Amino acid sequence: MFLFFWLFMKETPSPVDPGSRGVPVLLALQKERRRQAAAGQARRPQEERQEEEQEEGGEPVAAREVNGSKPAARKAEPPPPPVTKQPSPPPAEPTGKKRGSQRKQKSETVVVDEPPQETKVDQAPVPVKKDVAMAADAKVQDGAPTPAPTSGKKKNSAKKQKTEPGVRVPPAAPLEEPLVQLSVSAPPLDSEPQKGHGDDAPAKTSGKKLKNETDKGRERERCSPLGLALSEEEAVSVAAVLREKSPSALDAWHRSAAKCDPLAQQLQERERLLTTLQEEASIAKEKVKHLSQELQVEKQKTGRAEAMLREQRGALEKELSVMQSKAQGSYQEAQGMQMKFQQLREQLEGQIGRLQQENGILRDAVSNASNQMESKQAAELNKLRSECAGLMKELGDNSGKLQQEELQRKSLEVNYKQNVSQLEAQLQDAKRRWEELQNFLHSVNTEREKLQAAKQELQSQLLGVESEMSSKNQEIQNLHSRLTDTLVSKEQLEHKVMELLEATHHTRPDDAQQLQDLLAENKALKVQMENLQAQLSSQTTTASHFDELQKLLADKELQRKSLEDSLNAERSSGASRETDMQAMHTDNLTLKAELQKLQAQISEQAEVNQDSQLVLDQFQKSAQEKEEKIKMVETLLEAGLIEMANKEEELKTLRTENDSLKQEMDGLQQQATEQTSSHLILEELHRTIQDKDERMRFMEEKIQAELESVSDKEKSIETLEQSLEALRTEAEALRTEAEQTRDREALENTSSSAQLQELQMLLAAREEAAQRLQRALEERAEEAALMEQQLKALQEEGMQLREQLEQQLEEQHDQKPVQMEAPSQELLMELAERSTQVSALQSELEELRASLEMHRKKNNELREKNWSAMEALAASESMLQTKLSKTSKESQEALEVVQAECRELLHRVLPSVPLPASQSHQEWMQMFESAAKEVVTEAEPAAPAAPGPESEDADVTALEGKLKEAEDAQKVLQKDCETYKKVLAETEGILQRLQDSVEQEESRWRVKLESAQSNLQEMSLKVASLESEAGRLDSDTEELESLRRDKRHLESELERAERESATYVTEVRELKDLLTELQSKLDGSYTEAVRQNEELNLLKTQLTETLSKLETEESERQKVAGDLYKAQESLDLIQAEILKETGQADLIENSTIATQREETDRKEKMTAGLNQTVRELQQLLQTVNRQLTKRQEGDRDKDAPEI
Template identity: 25%
Template structure:
């Protein structure tokens, strides 16, 4: 595996993220779930209570010392100036917001004020205990709040102890008023300390100044307390101070009003505070029970959290398994790509070896030819010298001729030297070409690496698309279930509508009969009223009126139900209209995509025709160039203008074979290469088989088009039938509304009339018989609907078979495209051979460079055709995907129809499903039309593929002819060299 690959890096990053998240979840679950136990919370509460009690005792001791020191000053400043600022009535208004009860407390020395003052204490701990524990942090907060409840109870106990101490002081000491005033001053000091504590934040309470006490007026104190924000502890402390203050003021009023028996008043106050203590203890017990319940809930939540952790671990294990599977797949694909790259590298190496070996052999051959020519020149010169010595007399006359011949031979030698120089330059150019080939090899390797990266990305995309397709399939199954339920509801609602319409018609007849009977009854009643007594007549009339009113109420309820059903049907119709509009928009989009695909196919066909024309032009040019080159090399050859190029080459080959001269190396390899011949034969065989398959596909497509047209017609006919049924039901609904209004008018008229019980019974029996008839008719209609659904199911089965056939055809087309691509690859091998032959021929003689240029042009042309074939294959894959989507939609419709058939005999009270069934039929019609269009498009694609195959055949034939021509030209060149 490559560490720097994008997929491996992504997998490693994802795995690391999952591991880190699992570790974080584990740490959070271990450290955040720690809780304080119930015993630890109680111990903390007791410690806090002991601290607060100790602080209060110390404060009281300090206050007593201060009182003793400033006793003389406080006797002069008695409560005459201080108590009016803090009257009991405003204190009551602060705590209870009830100014009406204040004068009663001031006048009568009853012990009503202490419970009124302490009443707000109870709700303080009860509010935070109502919330359930949702997390460990909330549980800790709740335990702290419960811990704050017990200091409130301790404060009440402390207040009771203070009152008992006050009673002892009243019995022993006479100057009670002075001491009470001192208590008032000592309790006013914490009041003034409370806002200072809020402003200073975390500062400690300052000790009360005995030398300079600060007194605030009542209004400013109320405004400051109202504007401040308190914690729970600060609010509790304020309540305690106010309760103690109210007790002291009440004691002073008791002394002012009743100087006789203060002990009885204190006893009453003690009893009341004992009652308050009992209530507080009950509240504390309730709080403990709530704490136990909260602990139980905590344990349950812990169990749930453990279960959730187990689920998360399972999910993590499953994801790790999926990641390992994906890694294995990626490794396998990477290995396959590496193998392909190695194979390509081996092929390129073989080609390089061939290219390197070719120039060396050619140079050796040229050196041999040069040595032969030198030997021939030496022999000619020796012969000339011998002849000159032997026949001087004869040669003197022919000296001029011989000198001329020598000049010509010298010029020929110069030309040969020039040819050698040209060959050396060509060898250098060939080496440059080899370097270029190496560079192109590297570029091809880079392109292959890019292709591997693209394939890996496509794998990731395919996996994501597979997951999305699974989700879509699940949604489709849910929609199918919903459709089945809606269809069953539709059938039941139709049956109920028909039965209700029949009931309305029966009721209408009954009302007419009731009118006639009422007229008869009125005449009888008039005759009987004279005979019967007034009381009996009134009793019977009341009973009959009550019966009539009950019947009218029943009719009104039925009418309301019918109106509700009509409104529901209207809403369903509107919803179906919206869905139809959405489907139309989707169909338009699909049509636009198909039109764009058709345009792309047409453009490709045009490009192919242009490429074909260019190839024909190039072939004609190559033929002319090769003919000219051969004539230039071999001036002894003669060719008529009327002969074709192939006939001329065959004639040259025949002459060469008659002479029995050996062919040169490169041309012999071209002529005797069996691979090219076998590849050409295979290409012809594959083209023939593809043409036969194309003919079969044409016939199958024609059959499928006919079947689809039949299906479309049948669906249109059924749609018309359903439209007629829906219109009939709408007319029946309108008629039922008219009848309902008419019945309401009749009921209003019949309210003043009377009926006998026997006639009502007869009417009910008649109505029951009519209802039974309507039920039988509705069951018959349900059976007819079931038959129609069965017919639709058969039609859908036929359409599915046709779609399967079309799918098989699409698969065959993909196979054809694969075969065509293989043929293109084989053509690429032939092109490489042609290119090598051209390069070898270019070293033999100057005119062969034109052949090399032609081979390169042919190579570019074949590469273009391959690119076009790949584009066509991609388009066909897209069309096959669209065809498979249409097939899946047809299968869904078939499943929905089967469900509708199974749920046919059911009955329900909703009529919305009629419009939904109508929409289903419209969807089926659209699907059939889309399938017909897809079939026509497939047929057009088959035609285009056949045309392309014919073009490929032509190109293969032309290549074969060109190879034959190159063989002939090589044979002719060998003859000239010999």
């Protein structure tokens, strides 16, 4: 009520008479009331703040700033009395609003409580007199400090300040206007003890306090029904009336005022309350102004944010259009690639059918050849078995003959014992026979010389063959050097290609014209790369052909070497057999001569028996050696078969490795197929790579099958050659089946000619297969070039995108630093994904290259193993040659032993002839002949004198009998000699025939080798010419293909541009519609700051969700929910403030109530508007999400049939 009274007094403009006596009294009362109201009002908001902080934190609150003034303890100021009742306490500044302002304006350092301090003087009440108003304002400003609370003095203040029931008005001053109702029972609001009561009023005793309390109670009872409001004019008129009627009332009033100190204190407290209420009103107005300023600032921010969003939206629309164009281009390229792949598949299916037909033909031919070879081998085995049976029979006959000879020898020894006396008379016959023996020895020596000459000729032939082999080895080395040169050139070309690729990777275009120029240069480089790859493929195919030809030549040379070695072995075996036969003949002749001539010497006969046993042992040893040789050949054959089996096992291991690689590739393909729809191009490229790998594997399997068939055929040829060698050796060993061997040789020649024709056919088929492989390799190289081109195109696109992004970021960095953060990050993510895809493709290409290098290494290892097998065969041949040399040396040593034994026997017959020390056997035999003649001439004159006639008759009869026996023995010996001569003649004829046949075969083989070499040279020349022509044709075809590709590319680009333009028009229209809708919604929602912030967040989330393919919808929704929750909290705080302000407004007069009601209505409208904006924003979120989901479903439906 005092507040209303003061306000009325403030608003009265009518001047009052300065001479009147009641005005100073009223002014003094007003001053006291202002002081009291200011003190109580200052304490109450501070106490409420302390209570709120205690409720929130539970801690004691320190002295705060109240209305911008710092707390200061004033001792001279009288403490306000306790007030019991107050209609509605004016609330202090709410903490929620303060917190909201602190959240929004953290960087601002100005406190909300400071502005009212500045507006106290400006909004001071208009006084009646200027001097009095200025004094009152100064007192209000000085007398409203907020004392700092102290905990120790609170109890004393509570004891001193007791509640008083009321204030009694003295009866001497009858008041006509109603008094203002007072509030008595309020507790003290400040904990500080109020000192200095003696400055304003004297101290009272306890009796006076009781009287004052009773007077106040009575006055309260009187004035309780008169609690009406008075204006300033009414108060002035009341004062004038009182002064006119009872001038002494003022004196009584002064006296009562001097006596009633508690009443003055209450008036001061109420005046202080009025000042605090006025300050709170000014603070509320300042807050309203501050809120309006904040709203304007937020509107400016929302305008800026709208501009930023519009710019971001335009940039994002451009980026979306670019990305959509790129996606459409990639999709069209994928369709073109699919069409090309379908064409390639059809071509491959045709080629596969042709290859299957050819494989069937080759399998039939191989089966026929294998059947023929098996039949021939069975026939040859039967023949060999029959021949072995005949040889066994001959060996049995020879052993029987030897046993018969031994029996004859034993019988001769018995006859020798009986006819010892008869042999003395036959010395002359022995001499004659000795001369015959010498003649026979001369003939034997001549035959031996002939054999030595034949041996020398064979050795010269061997030297010639070795020289030919050395020349062929040199040719092979030359071919190897050429191959190494070609490989080195190939590696150089590959290095050049890699350097070109790196150079193309490092070059980066800057402008559009440079891009076009670089694209043209890239096309030219791609054409050059294709040419180089074609050349590389042709070089690889030629190298493989050369390797195969070298292998074939090496195999043929090894076969020829084996044939020559077998021929040499056969010749050496024939020579050893001849020498053995001659030794046998000589031994037999010597034995017979010794039986005829040396029957008188028992010891010599025993030695002769030992010699014959040694010869038999040697013959058996030679037979055993032959059997061992046969076993060695068989072991070598078995070793060759084992090596072939090992090679087959190695091939099997390679196949298993290939299968494992296939499985790995399948796994990689499965991983690639699990990727998203954006990787369709990569998946199609993987499929093309898989198809090409399958083609290569199929071709490799075909090559392996053909190589196996060729190896089988070569094995069959080797078996045939081995059978031929065995047949030749058996033909040389056989004596009686010369005509049959000739027939067999003729048949074998015919079969070999047929086999050669078949081999020629197979070689032609292999050449055709090699050409097909060349074509397949060229196609593979072209496909690899296409893959590399696509990779380069992707890399160039990525580089262009990065450059565009960098340029855009540089241009918009100064103007729009925040605008392009989210889309640029998303584009960078997409670029990173593209780069990872490109790196994955490059790694896959590197893995494929590594696998190819592994296959090459394995092929090289197989080649090395083949070379090692060839070296093993050469080592076995050298072993056989050493064995042959050993056998020749052993035969020579046997001859020397036989000659030594012959010399010893002759020396025993004639000991006068010494044994030779350094002479040859022939010279010693001549000396022995001369010495024997001398002994015979000396023995003739020393014949004994003739005895008597009887003794002479007996001697004659005895001599006649001896002569007859000697003649019989001589006849037998002559028959034996004739038979041996016939046998020797037959053996010589057989040997001559064998030599002729061997020479003929050698001449035939030489002719065949020369023809084969000439054919090889012609074929090499033809291959070189064909390669040159093929290179020209390839260059021409590549040029034509490049032109065709350019035309197709241009046509496809035109079609793409048309399609893209149509799609762009439709998409732009849709985007414009969407943009118009969004703009309308934005224009409707940009009314207030909260709306703008929330819609900005929503638009940002929408744009980022559309660019990132709706991956972050949930997170953005959560953020929006958090923002809404915060907004709701802020709205609740605002509503609480509004309610508090409305509660405060009830205390103010009707004029201030109207203004506050308007403000509350505005705030309620603000809250209602905020709630409506929140609802509208939620609806917008739902509609945008629905549109996005519909658009995603439409895109998926569109993508599904295209995939």
